[in-house]
Each structure stands twice: as structure tokens, then as C-alpha cells.
Amino acid sequence: xxxxxxxxxxxxxxxxxxxxxxxxxxxxxxxxxxxxxxxxxxxxxxxxxxxxxxxxxxxxxxxxxxxxxxxxxxxxxxxxxxxxxxxxxxxxxxxxxxxxxxxxxxxxxxxxxxxxxxxxxxxxxxxxxxxxxxxxxxxxxxxxxxxxxxxxxxxxxxxxxxxxxxxxxxxxxxxxxxxxxxxxxxxxxxxxxxxxxxxxxxxxxxxxxxxxxxxxxxxxxxxxxxxxxxxxxxxxxxxxxxxxxxxxxxxxxxxxxxxxxxxxxxxxxxxxxxxxxxxxxxxxxxxxxxxxxxxxxxxxxxxxxxxxxxxxxxx
Numbered sequence: 001x002x003x004x005x006x007x008x009x010x011x012x013x014x015x016x017x018x019x020x021x022x023x024x025x026x027x028x029x030x031x032x033x034x035x036x037x038x039x040x041x042x043x044x045x046x047x048x049x050x051x052x053x054x055x056x057x058x059x060x061x062x063x064x065x066x067x068x069x070x071x072x073x074x075x076x077x078x079x080x081x082x083x084x085x086x087x088x089x090x091x092x093x094x095x096x097x098x099x100x101x102x103x104x105x106x107x108x109x110x111x112x113x114x115x116x117x118x119x120x121x122x123x124x125x126x127x128x129x130x131x132x133x134x135x136x137x138x139x140x141x142x143x144x145x146x147x148x149x150x151x152x153x154x155x156x157x158x159x160x161x162x163x164x165x166x167x168x169x170x171x172x173x174x175x176x177x178x179x180x181x182x183x184x185x186x187x188x189x190x191x192x193x194x195x196x197x198x199x200x201x202x203x204x205x206x207x208x209x210x211x212x213x214x215x216x217x218x219x220x221x222x223x224x225x226x227x228x229x230x231x232x233x234x235x236x237x238x239x240x241x242x243x244x245x246x247x248x249x250x251x252x253x254x255x256x257x258x259x260x261x262x263x264x265x266x267x268x269x270x271x272x273x274x275x276x277x278x279x280x281x282x283x284x285x286x287x288x289x290x291x292x293x294x295x296x297x298x299x300x301x302x303x304x305x306x307x308x309x310x311x312x313x314x315x
Contacts, residue, residue, distance in 0.1 A: 001310045001311065001312055002093045002094065002095060002096060002310070002311050002312070002313055003094065003095040003096075003299065003302055003303070003308045003309070003310055003311075004095070004096050004308055004309040004310075004311055005095055005096070005097045005098065005298060005299070005302055005307070005308045006098055006308070006309075007098045007100065007101045009302065009307050009308045010097065010098060010101045010102065010105075010298050011101070012305075012307055013298050013301035013302050013305065013307055014105060014294070014297070014298055014301075016109060016112075016140070016143050016144045016147050017147055018297060019105055019106070019109050019144075019293075019294050019297060020109050020112070020113060020144055020147070020148070022293040022294065022296070022297045023106065023109055023110050023113055023290060023293050023294070024113055024266060025293075026058055026289055026290065026292075026293040027110075027113070027237075027262050027263040027266045027267075028263065028266050028267050029058065029059050029060075030057075030058055030059070030263065030287070030289045031261075031263050031267070035055060035057060037053065037054070037055065037056065037057070037287055037288035037289060038053070038054050038055075038288070039051065039052070039053055039241065039245065039285075039288075040052045040053075040054075041218055041219075041245070044070075046072070047072060047073070047074060048070055048071055048072035048073070048075075049070075049071045049218065050068070050069070050070055050071075051067075051068075051069045051071065051218070052066070052067065052068050052069070053065075053066075053067040053069075053286075053287075053288040053291060054066045054067070054288060055288060056288040056289050056290070056291040056292030056293075056295070057288070057289055057292065058289050058292050058293060058296075061088075061292060061296050062087070062088040062089060063085055063086060063087055063088050063094060063292065063296060064085075064086055064088055064292060065083050065084065065085055065086070065288065065291045065292045065295050066083070066084045066086065067081065067082075067083045067084075067099055067102075067103075067288070067291050068081050068082055068084075068099070069081035069099050069103070071218075073194045077100045077136060078135070078194075079099065079100045079103060079104075079136075080099070080100055081099035081100065081103075082096055082097065082098070082099050083096070083097040083098075083099050083102050083291055083295050084096060085097065085292075085295050085296070085299055093313060094299060095295070095299045095302070095308075097295050097298065097299070100136070102291060102294050102295055102298070103137075103286075103291070104136040104137050104139070104140050105140050105294050106286070106290040106291060106293065106294040107137050107140075107141075107214060107284075107286055107290070108136075108137045108138070108139070108140025108141035108143075108144055108192075108214075109140060109141070109144040109294075110237070110262075110284060110286075110290055111137070111141050111144075111190065111192075111212050111214055111282065111284060112140075112141050112142075112143075112144030112145040112147075112148060113144070113148075113262070114212060114235065114237075114262045114282035114284065115141075115145055115188060115190065115210060115212045115282060116145060116148040116149055117262065117265050117266065117272060118210055118212075118233070118235060118265070118272060118273055118280040118281075118282050119149075119187075119188045119210035119273075119280065120187070120208055120210065120273065120276050122149060122150075122187070125149065125150030125151060125152060126152050127151055127152060127186075127187040127188055128151065128152060128153045128154070128155060128185055128186045128187050128188075129142070129145070129151040129153070129154045129155070129173075129186060129187075129188050129190070130154075130155045130156070130157075130182040130183065130185060130186025130187075130188065130189040130190065131154065131155070131156040131157070131167065131173075131182070131189075131190050131192075132156075132157050132158075132179045132182050132189065132190070132191040132192070132193060132199060132200075132223075133157075133158060133191055133192040133193035133194075133214075133215065134156055134157075134158040134160075134163050134164050134166075134167035135158075135163075135192055135193075137192040137214055138167070138190060138192045139167070139170075141190050141192065141212075141214075142154070142171055142190070145188075145190075151188075153173065153174070154168070154171050154172060154173030154174070155173060155174055155175075155176050155181075155182050155185045155186055156168050156171075156173050156174070156175055156176070156182070157175065157176050157177065157178060157179055157181065157182045159193075161175070179191070179199040179200055179204075180199075180200065180204050183200050183204045183205060183209070184204070186209075187208070187209060187210070188209070188210045188211075188212075189209065189210070189211045189212070190211075190212050190214075191211065191212065191213045191214060191215055191223040191224070192214040192215055193215040193223060194215060194221065195215055195221065195222060195223050196220050196221055196222060197222060198222055198223065198224060198225035198228075199223050199224070200223065200224055200225065200228060201224075201225035201227055201228055202225065202227040202228045202231050204228075205228055205231075205232075205279055206279075207277040207278070207279065208276055208277050208278070208279070209279055209280075210279070210280045210281070210282075211224060211228070211232070211279075211280070211281045211282075212281070212282045212283075213247055213281065213282070213283050214284065216246050216247040216249075216250045216283065217245070217246060217284075217285055217286055218245055219245055219249065219250075220250070221250060222247070222250035222251065223247075224247065224251070224281065224283070225251065226251035226252060226253060228279070228281070229247065229248070229251050229253060229257065229281055229283070230253070230257065231279055232278070232279040232280055232281040233259050233260075233272070233273060233278050233279065233280040233281070234257060234258050234259050234280075234281050234283065235258065235259060235260050235261065235262055235265060235272075235280070235281065235282050235283070236248070236258045236261055236262075236282075236283050236284060236285070237261060237262055237263075237284040237285060237286070237287055238261065238285060238287055239255040239256075239258045239261065240255055241285040241287070242255065242258060242283060242284075242285055243255035243257075243258075245285060246283060246284070246285040247281075247283035247285075248283070258283075260272070262282065262284070
């Protein structure tokens with residue numbers, strides 16, 4: 001039997017703290033998988049792209065994921081698809097999960113984790129948080145980050161003023177008219193857009209700021225300029241992937257331009273930020289094992305609480 005987990009099912013079983021713990025453990029232990037994850041992407045003869053991530057693997061979990069996504073920037077939601085959770089023992093299809101929800105959670109929370117590790121310490125919670133792109137990933141990113149540290153204020157910008165206003169209302173923030181305006185106001189800036197040209201450059205930044213860029217997750221997309229990336233302590237989730245399809249590729253930078261991976265910071269192999277005046281950037285691509293970390297957490301909780309619909313695909 002296969003458990004079908006819809007968006008509402010997933011929201012019933014997931015919480016940021018548990019998912020953050022699963023992702024943090026994954027970053028510490030996923031450095032040298034027995035089988036490397038692969039990303040397959042193609043343009044479509046429609047206004048979108050198709051992407052597959054295989055296989056999602058983590059030490060200690062006897063299962064793997066296969067994810068198939070459609071990305072259509074003009075649609076709401078812009079990402080639609082399914083994650084297949086298979087048994088590692090016999091390939092049984094344990095669950096089918098809504099990909100948009102799992103992807104938003106694993107991407108947003110992994111970004112929150114990287115942001116907390118890299119941003120300058122702020123024990124008094126006096127920093128201003130900036131958001132550029134008020135979509136689903138930003139929603140989870142802010143929720144996750146606020147579970148890790150406090151902020152005095154939130155500033156948000158989106159090309160859709162109504163969406164920016166709704167986001168600001170939900171999170172107690174204010175709307176600004178440009179990405180540069182957000183960067184000028186904020187100490188920590190989170191970007192999650194469909195931009196194909198840099199939204200911020202070195203001139204828009206100041207010493208001590210941190211930027212997390214999620215939008216450069218496939219060829220042609222770019223949120224931060226090459227001069228800002230080069231001037232910052234630059235951390236990625238995977239060097240080769242970032243140089244092939246991520247923020248490094250978009251800026252014309254090689255894999256060696258990345259100072260470290262988030263796994264190296266969490267595992268103690270790199271010290272991370274050592275100066276309060278350093279700029280820092282976290283520029284992930286998103287890795288298949290992250291799908292498994294969140295999907296496995298959701299599946300086990302759904303099994304315990306009998307949430308979701310059980311279907312017999314062989315019947």
C-alpha cells in the first residue's frame with residue numbers, strides 16, 4: 001500500500017523545528033554518499049521547465065526519493081509535482097508526496113539554517129530582516145529563521161505589490177518599493193525570485209551584511225552580481241552543482257570561488273564567519289537528499305497518526 005500525502009496532510013505532520021533538525025543532521029552526514037545525486041532539467045515547448053532529482057539518499061534511512069517537478073513561473077503555485085518515496089529494501093512505493101510543499105519546506109528551512117549559521121551573531125535580536133520575493137519559499141524561510149533567532153523588524157519587496165503587502169501583514173513587516181531598498185534597510189537579506197538579472201550588487205551592500213539567494217537554482221537565473229559574490233564569504237550546498245547550474249554559474253564563477261559548503265561549516269571543517277564586518281552569502285542549489293530528509297520525517301509521522309490516504313497501485 002502507498003500513502004498519498006497532499007499539501008494539507010503534509011502541513012498537519014510537519015513543523016519547522018523537527019524538519020530543521022532532520023536537515024541539520026543531513027548536512028552533517030551527507031557529504032560522501034555511496035551514490036551521487038543527479039539533477040536532470042529540460043526546457044519545455046510551453047512557458048516552463050521540467051526537473052527531476054534522483055536519488056535522495058541519507059545514511060541511516062532505508063529509503064530513497066525520486067522527485068519530478070514542473071516549474072511554470074506564471075502559475076500559482078509555480079512549482080507542481082510529486083515526490084516518490086521508495087523502500088530501500090525492495091523498491092516498494094511507500095508514499096507519494098506533494099512536491100511543492102516538500103520543496104518549499106526543505107528549501108526554505110535549509111536556507112534558514114544556512115542563514116543562521118552565516119549571519120553575524122545578534123543575541124539582542126536588533127537586526128532587520130529583509131525579504132525579496134514573497135513566495136512560498138520565503139514564507140517557510142522566515143518561519144524557520146525566526147525559530148532560530150529574533151529580528152527587530154522585517155522589510156519586504158515583491159514585484160507583485162499585493163503579495164508583498166499580504167506577506168508583510170502576516171509577518172508584521174513593511175513593504176519597500178525595490179530590492180535595493182530592502183538591502184539598504186536590512187542586516188540579513190533573503191532572496192527568492194525568478195530574476196534573470198542581478199537584483200543586488202556589491203554597491204548595494206555594506207560590511208557585515210548577510211545574503212541568502214535561492215533564486216539561482218537553474219541556468220539563466222541570477223539574483224546577486226559577481227562582484228558581491230566575490231567580495232563575500234561565499235558558502236554553497238554543493239560546489240560542483242553551484243558552478244554548473246547555480247549562483248556561481250550565473251555569475252561566471254568557478255567551483256573554487258566557493259569558500260565552503262554548509263556541511264563543512266556544520267561539521268566544523270570551516271570556521272564560517274570570523275569577522276563582524278565581513279559580508280557573507282549562502283547560495284544553495286538544493287540537493288536530492290534534502291527531499292528525503294523532509295519526506296521521511298513526514299512519512300513516519302503520517303504512519304504513526306494514520307494521516308493521508310492509503311491506495312493500492314497494484315490493485
